[in-house]
Amino acid sequence: MSTPARTARRSGLRxxxxxxxxxxxxxxxxLLGMFLVIPVLMALWVSFSDWNGRGSPFGGTVSFVGLDNYxxxxxxxxxxxxxxGTALRNNAWYVLLVVPTQxxxxxxxxxxxxxxxxxxxxxxxxxxxxxSVTSSVAITVLWLFLFSASGAVxxxxxxxxxxxxxxxxxxxxxxxxxxxLFGVETGPAALTGNTFLGISFWEWLAGPxxxxxxxxxxxxxxxxxxxxLLFIAALQNLSGDVVEAAMMDGANGWxxxxxxxxxxxxxxxxxxxxxxLIGAWxxxxxxxxxxQGGPGKTTLTPAYLSYQAAFTNQAWGQGAAIAFILFVIxxxxxxxxxxxxxxxxxxxxxxxxxxxxPTSGGSK
Amino acid sequence: MSTTTRTRERTVxxxxxxxxxxxxQLPNRQVAGKSLLYAILIVLAMIYIAPFxxxxxxxxxxxGDAASNPMSLLPQTWSTAAYERLFLNSDFPVWxxxxxxxxxxxxxxxxxxxxxxxxxxxxxxxxxxxVIFALLIAVMSVPGVVLLIPKFLVINQLGIYxxxxxxxxxxxxxxAGVFIMKNFFxxxxxxxxxxxxxxxxxxxxxxxxxxxxMARPALVTIIILSFQGSWNELSHFIVATQSPELTTLTKxxxxxxxxxxxxxxQYPLKLAAAAIMTIPVAVMFFIxxxxxxxxxxxxxxx
Numbered sequence: 047m048s049t050p051a052r053t054a055r056r057s058g059l060r061x062x063x064x065x066x067x068x069x070x071x072x073x074x075x076x077l078l079g080m081f082l083v084i085p086v087l088m089a090l091w092v093s094f095s096d097w098n099g100r101g102s103p104f105g106g107t108v109s110f111v112g113l114d115n116y117x118x119x120x121x122x123x124x125x126x127x128x129x130x131g132t133a134l135r136n137n138a139w140y141v142l143l144v145v146p147t148q149x150x151x152x153x154x155x156x157x158x159x160x161x162x163x164x165x166x167x168x169x170x171x172x173x174x175x176x177x178s179v180t181s182s183v184a185i186t187v188l189w190l191f192l193f194s195a196s197g198a199v200x201x202x203x204x205x206x207x208x209x210x211x212x213x214x215x216x217x218x219x220x221x222x223x224x225x226x227l228f229g230v231e232t233g234p235a236a237l238t239g240n241t242f243l244g245i246s247f248w249e250w251l252a253g254p255x256x257x258x259x260x261x262x263x264x265x266x267x268x269x270x271x272x273x274x275l276l277f278i279a280a281l282q283n284l285s286g287d288v289v290e291a292a293m294m295d296g297a298n299g300w301x302x303x304x305x306x307x308x309x310x311x312x313x314x315x316x317x318x319x320x321x322x323l324i325g326a327w328x329x330x331x332x333x334x335x336x337x338q339g340g341p342g343k344t345t346l347t348p349a350y351l352s353y354q355a356a357f358t359n360q361a362w363g364q365g366a367a368i369a370f371i372l373f374v375i376x377x378x379x380x381x382x383x384x385x386x387x388x389x390x391x392x393x394x395x396x397x398x399x400x401x402x403x404p405t406s407g408g409s410k
Numbered sequence: 411m412s413t414t415t416r417t418r419e420r421t422v423x424x425x426x427x428x429x430x431x432x433x434x435q436l437p438n439r440q441v442a443g444k445s446l447l448y449a450i451l452i453v454l455a456m457i458y459i460a461p462f463x464x465x466x467x468x469x470x471x472x473x474g475d476a477a478s479n480p481m482s483l484l485p486q487t488w489s490t491a492a493y494e495r496l497f498l499n500s501d502f503p504v505w506x507x508x509x510x511x512x513x514x515x516x517x518x519x520x521x522x523x524x525x526x527x528x529x530x531x532x533x534x535x536x537x538x539x540x541v542i543f544a545l546l547i548a549v550m551s552v553p554g555v556v557l558l559i560p561k562f563l564v565i566n567q568l569g570i571y572x573x574x575x576x577x578x579x580x581x582x583x584x585x586a587g588v589f590i591m592k593n594f595f596x597x598x599x600x601x602x603x604x605x606x607x608x609x610x611x612x613x614x615x616x617x618x619x620x621x622x623x624m625a626r627p628a629l630v631t632i633i634i635l636s637f638q639g640s641w642n643e644l645s646h647f648i649v650a651t652q653s654p655e656l657t658t659l660t661k662x663x664x665x666x667x668x669x670x671x672x673x674x675x676q677y678p679l680k681l682a683a684a685a686i687m688t689i690p691v692a693v694m695f696f697i698x699x700x701x702x703x704x705x706x707x708x709x710x711x712x
Contacts, residue, residue, distance in 0.1 A: 062613070063613065064537060065536075066530070066613040066614065067530045067535070068530075068538070070530035070534065070617075071527045071530045071531065073523045073526065073527070074524070074527035074583075074588055077579070077582050078549055078585065080564065081579070082549055082552065082557070082560075085557065085563055085564040086552065086556075086557070088560060088564060088567070089563060092559070092563065103563060155454070158451055158454075164447075165448075168703070170454075171703050172699065172703070173459050174454070174455070174458055175703065176458065177458060179638060179688075179691045179695045180688045180691065180692075181642035181644070181660055181687060181691070182642065182644065183642075183660045183664050183684070183687070184663065184684035184685075184687050184688050185684075186664075186667065187663060187666070187667045187680050187684040188461055188462075188465050188681065188684055190667060190680075191464075191476075191480070191677050191680070192480075194675075196477065196478075197480045201480060202481070267458070267461075275702070324553055327553070328553055330555050330558075330645055331644045331664075334645075334648070335663075335667050338668065352555075352558065352559065353558055353559075353648075356558075356559050356562075357649070365559050366560075369560075372553075372555070372556055373552070373553065373556045
């Protein structure tokens with residue numbers, strides 16, 4: 047590919063390519079501009095305005111209010127701040143529990159079904175993946191039934207002598223409940239007296255409510271199959287040589303997995319964690335279908351709160367502001383996690399044995 | 411190690427006696443490990459499947475039976491009342507129809523526009539290509555839930571609120587799909603197209619009759635993703651429509667779930683509705699199962 051050949055082709059055979067290039071991409075550009083870029087800019091304006099849903103947000107009656115909508119959420123001291131704090135707390139617990147669990151479970155499932163000698167491999171994969179194709183609405187309806195007060199889950203718990211909770215109507219936090227077993231009913235004054243975003247530290251530490259826990263189980267149930275497929279694909283792409291070399295060196299199965307296989311899965315692990323994080327901060331469908339934020343606002347999430355503020359309470363500026371804060375949170379978490387999992391230089395201490403004895407470094 | 415020697419033995423001497431002998435020689439630990447693996451897998455698979463079996467079984471129960479025997483997989487008396495009610499006495503058929511219309515148009519539109527843009531970004535040389543690609547990546551990172559209010563604003567401003575256009579056109583934006591198509595087109599050799607160009611075919615002609623037929627695997631991926639995505643979409647329809655004639659399955663069943671259309675719990679009705687809305691994606695899944703599950707490159711053929 048020399049440069050003269052390229053220019054020659056461009057003038058002759060590839061004439062008119064620029065025009066077709068733009069023509070081919072135009073529909074997508076127009077669509078993305080119309081329904082993604084422009085809307086986001088419009089919403090950004092709305093988040094700085096006092097539009098109440100009537101007429102056009104760009105009409106004369108709508109005025110610029112600066113950061114009022116944002117400051118009401120993060121320091122207003124009113125109900126808006128309290129709701130926002132509650133929603134953040136709920137979703138933070140959800141993320142904290144869902145992301146690690148679904149990652150570990152999907153990796154476990156992938157490793158289990160990726161055995162070369164396994165009868166019914168296809169069946170197991172299908173069983174684990176199937177929940178992923180169903181819609182969140184259908185699964186939520188099913189979950190409401192399974193986790194109802196006298197539902198299948200509580201029947202199952204009764205078999206082993208546990209009196210199951212009234213899942214979707216129980217607003218108590220699971221960590222508070224756990225502490226309650228030891229007689230701790232109220233937190234120390236240092237935690238109950240001080241607040242962050244309108245709710246006390248003690249409330250921040252309540253853990254997910256029992257109702258939210260049911261949603262957490264549902265998220266793990268529906269997403270583990272998708273991520274399992276990503277891990278299976280990655281496992282199949284690994285070359286057997288390295289594992290074989292480790293085998294020759296006398297590493298047992300456990301060591302081979304942690305020291306040899308897992309480090310090679312790092313890119314996939316990164317993808318799964320990123321997708322998991324982004325997804326887990328966007329809980330909306332389940333809440334809209336199932337609980338509408340109840341009981342006791344313990345399943346309220348920022349995404350649902352944003353919808354509710356705008357479409358139900360006509361506080362459009364506030365709704366848009368919540369959406370943008372959520373956007374910033376998601377970007378920040380993704381960047382943080384990217385930094386955390388970034389390929390680091392091996393520290394000198396760990397490198398030393400290999401430097402002193404270079405022949406033991408390479409296995410071949 | 412031992413597994414490979416075992417299989418070799420098996421192929422060399424297929425007689426039953428020898429096979430039994432080799433099985434006896436298997437270390438006990440390995441047998442235990444193997445049974446444990448299957449036990450774990452079977453229990454996990456049961457946990458994953460049981461909810462759906464309970465769902466289908468319950469949809470054929472009477473309300474009282476569903477409430478008192480939530481776990482049983484056989485209805486005491488088989489009843490199709492839930493299905494009759496859904497299809498003959500509710501808006502359910504309308505919801506189904508709307509979901510089908512939207513899904514078909516969105517899938518067709520995405521296949522066409524994604525491959526068009528993907529081809530241009532992969533193959534055509536033009537000024538600004540890299541800028542478009544960079545923008546595409548940036549746009550992909552915007553989380554969907556953040557777009558609820560923005561989408562409503564633009565739909566309202568354009569005066570298309572509560573129409574099929576508002577339901578379908580915004581869903582055609584699919585930066586990830588363009589990305590998939592671009593990657594695929596880059597992986598196939600350019601020589602075939604060059605030949606057609608020398609023979610005097612125009613760019614669109616080359617794209618339509620030569621490149622697109624070669625892109626079938628990637629197109630199938632796009633079809634699966636868009637079908638599943640638009641069939642299961644909820645939030646976009648919430649902000650784009652309000653009239654009952656334009657309600658889709660997701661929106662309709664969600665309203666059923668919160669008890670807007672029914673008295674009491676009526677679990678059989680709700681679960682029947684949820685089961686029916688799962689059927690099309692399930693069928694899609696089983697048709698393309700091989701592709702989705704990526705099982706073709708397994709080492710052992712069964």
